[in-house]
Amino acid sequence: MLTRFVARRLAALFVTLLAASVVIYGALHLGPGDPAALLAGGRSPDPEVLAAVRAQYHLDDPFWTRYGRWLSDVAGWRLGRSMTFGTDVAGLISARLGNTLFLVGYAAVLILVIGIGFGLLGALGGRVGATITTVSSGVLMAVPAFIAAIVLIWLFATRLNWLPVFGSGTGFTGRIEHLTLPALALAGSYIAYLSRITRSAVATELRSERVETARSRGVRMPAIVRRHVLRNAAAPVLTVSGLTVAGLIAGTVVVEQAFGVSGVGSLLVLAAQKQDFVVVQNISLLMVAAFCVANTLVDVLNAVLDKRLLRTGR
Structure with missing residues (x-):
C-alpha cells in the first residue's frame, strides 16, 4: 500500500x-x-x-x-551558456549552490527548533507561555525579511559588532559566523508561523477525548504529552515544516542580496537585472523542482506516520 x-x-x-x-x-x-x-x-x-x-x-x-x-x-545538466557571464550556466549554479543550501539548512534548523519550541511553550506553558508565543509570533510575522535584515545588521553588526555582515565565509565555522544573520532574517516569519501551527495542533490534542480519558485514569501529564499529544499533533506540524523549508529556497533571493551572500538567489537577481534569460530560466526551474520534491517528501513522511492516508490516498 x-x-x-x-x-x-x-x-x-x-x-x-x-x-x-x-x-x-x-x-x-x-x-x-x-x-x-x-x-x-x-x-x-x-x-x-x-x-x-x-x-x-x-x-x-x-x-x-x-x-x-x-x-x-x-x-543531462547541460544548461547552456550565459551570454552575460560568458560561462556555462551549470558551472555558475554549481559554484553558488553550496552557499544557498547551507543557508537554507541553517535557517531550517532555526525554524524547526525555535518554531516548534515556542509552539510547545504556548500550548503547555500556561498563560505566560501563551502570551510570550502570541506576542513574539505576532511581531515576527509582521516584519518582512528585508526589514529584519536591516534591523539585524544595525544591531549585531553595527552596534554590537558581534557578527560579520557581508559574504559567505569559508569552512564550516566561517559559514556559521557569516550566515547567522542571513539565516535569522530568512527564518523570522517562518518561525512565527510554525510556532502558531504547533501551538494550535498541540492545544487541539490536549482537548481531545483520548487525553481526557488518560487524565481520568490518573496518567501523568508528561506521559500523556509523549504518548498522545505529540504523536497526533506531528502530522500538521510536519506538513507545515516541509512547506516552510521548501519556501526558504525562494526566500533566499532577498536575503542573499541584502547580505552579499554568493548564492543562487543573488545570482537570480543579478541575471534578471542583466536580462540573462538563460540563467533566470534554469534557476527558476531548479527552485520549482526543489519545492515540489520537498512537498512530495512531506507527503510520504505523513503517510508513514499516519496509515489512514494510505487508505484514503490523500
Missing part, C-alpha cells in the same frame, strides 16, 4: 515538474519582442549576432522541438 502511495506521489511530481517546465520555457516566447534579442541581452544587436543566437538556440525550429531539446539538456 505504501509502495502504491509513493508511486502516485512520484507520478504527480513528474506531471507537476513537466507542466512547470513548459510554463518556464514558454515564458521566453510570451513576452513582447524577439526572443533572440532577449537572449542576446535585451539590446538591439547586429543582425549577425541575432543570427548566431537563433542558430545556437534553434529558434527557427517548432516550439515543441525546441522545448524537447531544452528539457533533454536540462535532464
Whole structure:
C-alpha cells in the first residue's frame, strides 16, 4: 500500500515538474519582442549576432522541438551558456549552490527548533507561555525579511559588532559566523508561523477525548504529552515544516542580496537585472523542482506516520 502511495506521489511530481517546465520555457516566447534579442541581452544587436543566437538556440525550429531539446539538456545538466557571464550556466549554479543550501539548512534548523519550541511553550506553558508565543509570533510575522535584515545588521553588526555582515565565509565555522544573520532574517516569519501551527495542533490534542480519558485514569501529564499529544499533533506540524523549508529556497533571493551572500538567489537577481534569460530560466526551474520534491517528501513522511492516508490516498 505504501509502495502504491509513493508511486502516485512520484507520478504527480513528474506531471507537476513537466507542466512547470513548459510554463518556464514558454515564458521566453510570451513576452513582447524577439526572443533572440532577449537572449542576446535585451539590446538591439547586429543582425549577425541575432543570427548566431537563433542558430545556437534553434529558434527557427517548432516550439515543441525546441522545448524537447531544452528539457533533454536540462535532464543531462547541460544548461547552456550565459551570454552575460560568458560561462556555462551549470558551472555558475554549481559554484553558488553550496552557499544557498547551507543557508537554507541553517535557517531550517532555526525554524524547526525555535518554531516548534515556542509552539510547545504556548500550548503547555500556561498563560505566560501563551502570551510570550502570541506576542513574539505576532511581531515576527509582521516584519518582512528585508526589514529584519536591516534591523539585524544595525544591531549585531553595527552596534554590537558581534557578527560579520557581508559574504559567505569559508569552512564550516566561517559559514556559521557569516550566515547567522542571513539565516535569522530568512527564518523570522517562518518561525512565527510554525510556532502558531504547533501551538494550535498541540492545544487541539490536549482537548481531545483520548487525553481526557488518560487524565481520568490518573496518567501523568508528561506521559500523556509523549504518548498522545505529540504523536497526533506531528502530522500538521510536519506538513507545515516541509512547506516552510521548501519556501526558504525562494526566500533566499532577498536575503542573499541584502547580505552579499554568493548564492543562487543573488545570482537570480543579478541575471534578471542583466536580462540573462538563460540563467533566470534554469534557476527558476531548479527552485520549482526543489519545492515540489520537498512537498512530495512531506507527503510520504505523513503517510508513514499516519496509515489512514494510505487508505484514503490523500
